[in-house]
Amino acid sequence: MNSPAPTRARISVIGAGPGGLTCARILQRHGIAVTVHDRDPDRDARDQGGTLDLHADDGQLALREAGLIDRFFQLARPEGQEMRQMDPTGKVIFHSVPDADDLFKPEIDRGQLRTMLLDSLEPGTVRWGRSLDSVDGPEDGPRLLRFTDGTTVEADLVIGADGAFSKVRRAVSPATPGYTGVSFLEAWFSDVEDRHPEIAELVGAGSAAAADGDRGVFAQRNSGDHIRVYVMRRVPVDWIAATGLTIGDTDGIRAHLLDEYAHWAPELRRFLTDNDGPYVDRPLFTLPSPHTWDHRPTATLLGDAAHLMPPVGIGVNLAMLDAHDLALALAHADTVAEAVHAYEQVMLPRSAEMAKLTEGAAEFLLSGDIPEFGYGETATA
Numbered sequence: 049m050n051s052p053a054p055t056r057a058r059i060s061v062i063g064a065g066p067g068g069l070t071c072a073r074i075l076q077r078h079g080i081a082v083t084v085h086d087r088d089p090d091r092d093a094r095d096q097g098g099t100l101d102l103h104a105d106d107g108q109l110a111l112r113e114a115g116l117i118d119r120f121f122q123l124a125r126p127e128g129q130e131m132r133q134m135d136p137t138g139k140v141i142f143h144s145v146p147d148a149d150d151l152f153k154p155e156i157d158r159g160q161l162r163t164m165l166l167d168s169l170e171p172g173t174v175r176w177g178r179s180l181d182s183v184d185g186p187e188d189g190p191r192l193l194r195f196t197d198g199t200t201v202e203a204d205l206v207i208g209a210d211g212a213f214s215k216v217r218r219a220v221s222p223a224t225p226g227y228t229g230v231s232f233l234e235a236w237f238s239d240v241e242d243r244h245p246e247i248a249e250l251v252g253a254g255s256a257a258a259a260d261g262d263r264g265v266f267a268q269r270n271s272g273d274h275i276r277v278y279v280m281r282r283v284p285v286d287w288i289a290a291t292g293l294t295i296g297d298t299d300g301i302r303a304h305l306l307d308e309y310a311h312w313a314p315e316l317r318r319f320l321t322d323n324d325g326p327y328v329d330r331p332l333f334t335l336p337s338p339h340t341w342d343h344r345p346t347a348t349l350l351g352d353a354a355h356l357m358p359p360v361g362i363g364v365n366l367a368m369l370d371a372h373d374l375a376l377a378l379a380h381a382d383t384v385a386e387a388v389h390a391y392e393q394v395m396l397p398r399s400a401e402m403a404k405l406t407e408g409a410a411e412f413l414l415s416g417d418i419p420e421f422g423y424g425e426t427a428t429a
Contacts, residue, residue: 049188051345051385054080054378057204060193061085062180062216066158067351067367068209069165069174073114074375076170084169085193085201087179096162098234098276099128099268101153103365110368113376119164120156128155128269130254135416138258138313153361155254157271161364180210183219189346191219205384206347207374209367212333214353221341221349225333225356228410231287232330232359233279233301235323240275247318251275258316259416263308265319266413277319278330279305280413285331298326332358332410338400343392345385350374355399358409362402370395 059075061068064086075082088094102108102120111117126146133142166174178195183206185192193201208216212225240248247267250256255268264280284290293300305320335356348354351367374391381387 049186049190051189051383052204054381054384054387057384058190058202059083059205059207059378059384060201060203061207061209062193062214063208063210063351063353064088064091064162064166064174065209065211065351065367066161066165066364067371068207069162069169070110070114070368071207071209071350071371071375072173073116073165073168074110074372075378076173077113077115078375078379080375080378082173083201084174085178085180085195086174086176089177091163091166091174091176093176096157096159099125099155099157099270100161100364101129101155101361102161102368103153104151106369107365110372113372114165114168116164116168120161121151121154123160123164124151124154124156125253125269125271126151126154127253128255129153130252132250132252132254132256134256134258134316136258136260136312136316138315155269158364160271180215183216183347185346187344187346191346204346205378205388208347208349208353209351209371211352212356214349216347217349217353219347220344221339223336223339223341225335227285228332228334228358229282230332230358230410230414231281231283231285232332233281233305234328234330235277235279235319236325237275237277237322238324239273241273243324244275244318244322246315247275247322250315250318258312259414260312261416262414264414264416265316267319277323279320279327281308282411282414288329295329296326301327334358334410335403337403337407338396339403340396340400343389345388348374348388348392350395354395355403357403357406358413360406360409360413362406366399366402369398 059082061084072082072084111120129146131144181194181196190202191206208214237244251267257266267277350370377387377391
């Protein structure tokens with residue numbers, strides 16, 4: 049099959065996260081039709097996770113091309129760049145406060161970013177309740193998307209923006225994510241200034257972290273007087289079941305954590321015990337590095353589907369930069385195949401370099417060392 053021009057191609061993005069939505073927005077700004085399929089039943093189906101920082105040289109670059117940078121700065125929190133590193137006694141060993149005009153990597157809630165992107169798309173762009181089962185059809189197209197509800201869609205290009213356990217990835221690569229040995233437990237705190245003033249003071253306007261080499265905590269201010277805490281530990285992936293607990297046994301997990309963190313300062317142990325509601329289990333997975341594949345003219349990947357790395361402040365930024373590069377390649381190429389090839393020539397070496405840089409970063413989160421770069425991004429919902 050001859051590869052069509054992008055303006056005449058049937059383009060399907062799988063996944064309505066920041067990467068997929070950014071790609072769709074930039075494509076539409078260049079007059080290229082696109083459909084986004086997402087497994088959620090609607091845009092409000094679930095919590096979108098905590099906060100993240102968008103960097104001037106990748107995430108913000110993509111938003112400029114998307115025509116959304118002014119709206120981003122209306123929502124962003126530059127003060128969220130403040131960071132404190134403590135030891136297990138509660139002593140502050142590092143404290144960084146941003147300048148008043150520092151806009152290099154301000155924070156924004158994931159939900160706010162997603163809503164901003166969704167609202168920018170043409171009506172009907174996103175098809176909700178479409179959980180992908182498989183990508184079939186010949187490699188030179190057209191591709192047949194099979195969804196779990198029994199429906200099918202033909203596409204000239206399938207863009208996998210469907211995260212760590214991508215279904216689209218199977219169409220280009222046999223790689224599967226592997227467990228890093230480090231797991232997070234997410235805990236939520238609401239109305240913190242009134243209900244959790246001690247924790248609010250510890251965290252400040254941005255984030256606070258502490259670690260002892262085997263375990264740690266990372267707390268992060270969100271908008272709306274919320275704080276999210278990530279309890280970080282080196283444990284088996286099935287540690288909850290192995291200890292005879294369930295994720296819904298909040299009291300049992302608290303008791304287990306208090307035993308593990310018994311030598312930590314009482315003020316830091318509040319991060320383990322004072323949360324509002326249950327914990328969320330978030331084991332950390334990564335893809336083999338470098339993750340590459342042979343060029344297919346009708347399918348490609350972006351974001352975590354292409355290069356899953358530890359949550360150290362680059363994942364969403366890279367996904368949005370991928371989206372920027374892929375959309376512009378499609379806007380300027382004569383054929384879809386030409387655009388995909390040009391995009392992968394840039395994205396694959398870049399992601400390999402970043403994967404090498406972040407190798408072992410999951411362990412670094414537990415080290416207690418002062419970070420060389422911010423922890424800005426954390427686990428997703």
